[in-house]
Amino acid sequence: MAKSKVYIASAGLTKIGDHWGKSLPDLAVEASRMALKGAPRVKPQQILVGNMFSAIGAGQEHLGALLASALGLSGIPAFKVEAACSSGGSAFNLGYSLVKCGAIDSALVVGVEKMRDLEPEEVSQALSMAESAEYTQFVGATFAALNGLLARYYMEQMNVSRDELSSIPVIDHANAVTAEHAQFRKAITADVVSRSSMIADPLRLFDCAPVGDGAAAVLLVNEKAASGARKAMTEVLGGQVSTAEFSLYERDDMLDFKATRHAFRGAMQRAGLSPKKLDLLEVHDAFSVVGALSLEAMGFSKKGMGARDAKEGKYSRGSDLPINTFGGLKARGHPVGATGMYQIVEAHMQLTDRAGENQVEGARYAATQNIGGVDSTSAVHVFGRAS
């Protein structure tokens, strides 16, 4: 790859939740405009839109040209990138790769999802499309059910208790209290998680990320285009997208999140950074068990210890490696195709001292991990404070 450094020049996001009065294009445009206004002299040369189910959710495809036109940027290439819940992280990876290799000087990357217009069973159907239509949807498996299977297996194989499993949602909710864009700004206890309604035994309501609408965007620039940016920037140090055997039943070891393991290792190698240097980590905890297995796959916890370590405070605010500093998927919210971009904007906020009460003091390095399917795709990126 070429030597040019790549920066996030500016970013934008909407609050996550019920945007009854706004459409999918409204949300995408809102976040994009915020990102573009942050660096008004930079003209993006390409648009990448991360989105999972605009077709089933809004009857709309062709989001690339739609957004380019809505932003007055017609003429430039524009694409929708779909990789289930890792659509945002995957779109970012493409934008980053194009700028890094010198194909373009700047790119606008947007993640957007509109979930609240759908009935709950329609959301389930849309999410189930992240898995095999022929053998997973066919047997009536919702996405929560697959994660329920995984959670039981994890708890039985690794002797993980209910309270330990609850610890990551508890961290998320604690961090979201002071996060303005978070969907649920309320602290909870492990007891609240274990008494919430059953979704897919043993997973309960508070093990699962909520349904919400939202959009998040960044403007990526190389060193040349960066001269047109004016505010503090974040350097993208490295990134990788990896895939694993598509379905749980195709894997030798269901508890090994191989896509995340490979993506994390690759991203850190490209960044030339030891994982010990990270000051914060945004983890894809769509379900409590997924957060725990992700922390294990990235090597921060030993096998079977992710949830236990979280309970013992290893990932809480004020620890050496705080996770999900604005509430993670569980409390900040999980508008699926946009989630990866929220994580990246949050890393950017932390590394440019814009995180307000959620600021990790002196944070220099951050990583984000964004999963599609049950770790069928994983997009990991590493960021540093621009010097």
Add this chain to the structure above:
Amino acid sequence: MTIQSWRLRDRYYRLLGSKCEDCGDEFFPPVYRCRGCGSERVKDKQMPQTGKIITYTKLHETLPGFEAQAPFFLALVRLENGAKVLTQLVDSPDELVKTGAKVRATVRRARVDGESGQITYGYKFIVAS
């Protein structure tokens, strides 16, 4: 879904999976390429009809088309040849559904599709009491 399930009827009715002609590994769902040794010499092979539960969950909220069956158990089953099948459990009382329980395959109504109500059939498993 209707044409798709017609096309896959041998998979759904008979648990037709794959066997690698080079290393002998067997798979369900069928594969294009052996996940064990990488060989593309894979052939159709009917799977054994018995196995054990690896893990399971009970669904109360289902996908559209499955409402009438709710609540139901979904299980990951390891067949006797080592292949894994994601399946519904039927005719299996709660107290028998456990990790490690023995199960056998059967064919049942899988779902009723759309407004025309076309019925799709397929494999499900029963806990052997």
